[in-house]
Amino acid sequence: MIYLIYAVVLLVYWFCPKYMQVVMLIANLFIPDSVPVIDEVIMVAGLLKG
Numbered sequence: 001m002i003y004l005i006y007a008v009v010l011l012v013y014w015f016c017p018k019y020m021q022v023v024m025l026i027a028n029l030f031i032p033d034s035v036p037v038i039d040e041v042i043m044v045a046g047l048l049k050g
Contacts, residue, residue, distance in 0.1 A: 021047045
């Protein structure tokens with residue numbers, strides 16, 4: 001169930017404007033999660049996409 005929530009949040013994140021992505025990435029760094037590094041890597045990749 002938690003992985004479904006991660007997938008939905010990352011999908012929404014991917015289509016947000018850059019400033020919202022930065023805010024969400026910073027918030028995600030401080031929220032403890034069961035997938036410690038992978039979601040941050042995906043979020044940084046989404047932020048760096050062209």
